[in-house]
Amino acid sequence: MLATDKPSTLKQTPLHALHVARGGKMVPFAGYDMPVQYATGVLKEHLHTRAAAGLFDVSHMGQLTLRAKSGKLEDAALALEKLVPMDILALAPGRQRYAQFTNKAGGILDDLMVANFGDHLFLVVNAACKDEDEAHLRAHLSDTCIIETLPDRALIALQGPKAADVLAKFCPEAPAMKFMDAGPHQMNGIACFVSRSGYTGEDGYEISIPNDQAEALTSALLNHPDVLPIGLGARDSLRLEAGLCLYGHDIDTTTTPIEGGLNWSIQKSRRTGGARAGGFLGSDRILAELDGGAPRKRIGLLPEGRAPVREGVLLFADANSTESIGSVTSGGFGPSLGAPIAMGYLPNAQAADGTTVFAELRGQRMPMKVSPMPFVPHSYKR
Known part of the structure; x- marks a missing residue:
């Protein structure tokens, strides 16, 4: 949360009145x-x-479209x-891909979703970074591309094992979608952009809706038992159990995709020896780390006992060390596991699964x- 935010300066999503009423x-x-x-x-x-279906308002996130001035998607x-660092050219129509904006030093400016809508790309970026992301796109791509923000659209996520059954009543083709399918669909007669994705580790969907119809569709979904x-x-606890990064915490401008354990998101065509x-930005460092390894890596952590270990807690190689070797970047209680969980960064020498390290907690070493992550297995429909 942003401690500097004051109630008078806070923005509201189109679903604000619904949240207050509920x-x-x-x-x-x-x-x-x-x-x-x-x-x-x-x-x-x-x-x-985890058991049924949860509905999240994620309308604070940024939605943008990217079109080539030539009219060619490629x-x-x-x-x-x-x-x-991702292969966007090979992204098929109706498909979506996880990506990261990187800087010249190889750090991550933001992570995002990119979907191929046939004649243009549809991007969803993080709320805290959306203004900077738009400026970044305009600074580098304005000569060749038309960049449009979509402030007139809300965004909701329906997540959980019953999400497909629920959505079938509003969008009959939704259950046939596979993980990372994305495109325009009618949802209860409303023109929406729908992807089978989310950030909980569960099967589910993200739905972009015109602002003036967001409350009606959201209320209809919430009426389902x-x-x-x-x-x-x-x-936050769902994404932590799923081992998923939170931008500004587990990844940021000081971490590379390789340090963050995101190697899987960089396709062969963009790696050394690939076609493209x-x-x-930052390719020299990122490709070198892909080939030779990064000096540290993001890891999962299981604390002993019941006390959660929060972000910022320092990690040590043993109970008596005076110099820390890393820190926790996300931590809390995992309700599905009934135990505390965390993630953070450690040097490669201490990052192997099963290694014991020590957290500095209230003057004591825990x-x-x-x-290994995820702590709770993913349930995506492949």
Whole structure:
């Protein structure tokens, strides 16, 4: 949350009145007044999403379109490839891909989703970075591309094992979509952009809706007995259990995609020896780390005992070390596991699964074991 946000300066999403009416506890987040939880509470909201379907308002995130001035999609894809290490040219129509904007030093400016809508690219970026991301795109691509923001659209996420069954009543073709399928669909007669994706580790969908129709569609979905509104608290614990990065915490301008364990997101064509290797900001460092390894890596951690270990806690090689070797970047309680979990960064020498390190907690050293991620297996429909 942003401690500098004041109620008078906070923006509101098109669903703000709905959150208040349903008893949402509103807090400042990325410049917006957002629900951190409802009367159900974070624990029950988390477990409900894992068992049925949870509905999240993510309208604070940025939505943009990218079109080539030539009118050719491949020109827009090649232009975007100057700013991301991913293969956008090979992204098929109706498909979406996870990407990162990188800087000249190889650090991550933001992570985002890129979808091929046939004649243009559709991007979803993080709320706290959306103004900077737009400026970044305009600074580098304005000569060849038309960049348009979509402030007139809300964004919701329906997540959980019953999401497909729920959505089938509003969009009959939704259950046939596969993980990372994306494109325009009619949802209860409303023109929406729908992707089968999300950030909980569960099967689910993200739905972009015109602002003036967002509350009607969201209310209709919430009227389904399997759906509950879910706040930021459970959204964070769900993504942490899924081992997913939170920008500004687990990845930022000081971390490369390789340090962040995001090697899998860089396709062979953009790597050394590939058809379109390099050519993106920071490619020298990122490709060198792909080939030779990074000095540190993002790892999962399981603390001993029941006390959560929060972001910023220092990590040590043993109980008596005076110099830290890393730190926790996200931490909390995992409701699905019934135990505390965390992630952070360690040097390669201490990053192997099963390694014991120590967290500095209230003046004492707590043992933590390096653990593979995700902590809870993903349930995407491949």
